[in-house]
Amino acid sequence: VKVEAMDQNTLRVTWKPPERDEWNGEIQGYYVGYKLTSSDKPYLFETVEFSKEEGKEHHLQIGNLKTYTQYSMVVQAFNKLGAGPMSDEARQYTAEGIPEQPPQDTTCTTLTSQTIRVSWVSPPLTAANGVIKGYKVVYGPS
Structure with missing residues (x-):
């Protein structure tokens, strides 16, 4: 089989x-x-x-x-x-799919006048639908 x-x-x-x-x-x-x-x-x-x-x-x-x-x-x-x-x-x-939920508790912390730290909590494993291999961080001026 x-x-x-x-x-x-x-x-x-x-x-x-x-x-x-x-x-x-x-x-x-x-x-x-x-x-x-x-x-x-x-x-x-x-x-x-x-x-x-x-x-x-x-x-x-x-x-x-x-x-x-x-x-x-x-x-x-x-x-x-x-x-x-x-x-x-x-x-x-079964094959992997896309995550059902986004990362949670996203925060931005100012470190210097030109640097920020972005942190988050991964989606729950039950919503990952596979192995999360990375994250895409999109940023720009506010």
């Missing part, structure tokens, strides 16, 4: 069918489970139909996810008698 971020709110899960000698009947489809890695809640499952093309990779895009958040994914094949074992868990973050 492989998982890649398509954008800030979408992950793509890709997998291959089990080896033919492990089928125990005709595969009808797959259950793809996903959840927040940090959550104790059970997986939410989507159903994907089985492709009869030999060795074909299957995939599912899962949208409406939280920005820059890690999700855990599992896949299990099923036939008319039920579901087989779950795959090993795969984990992936």
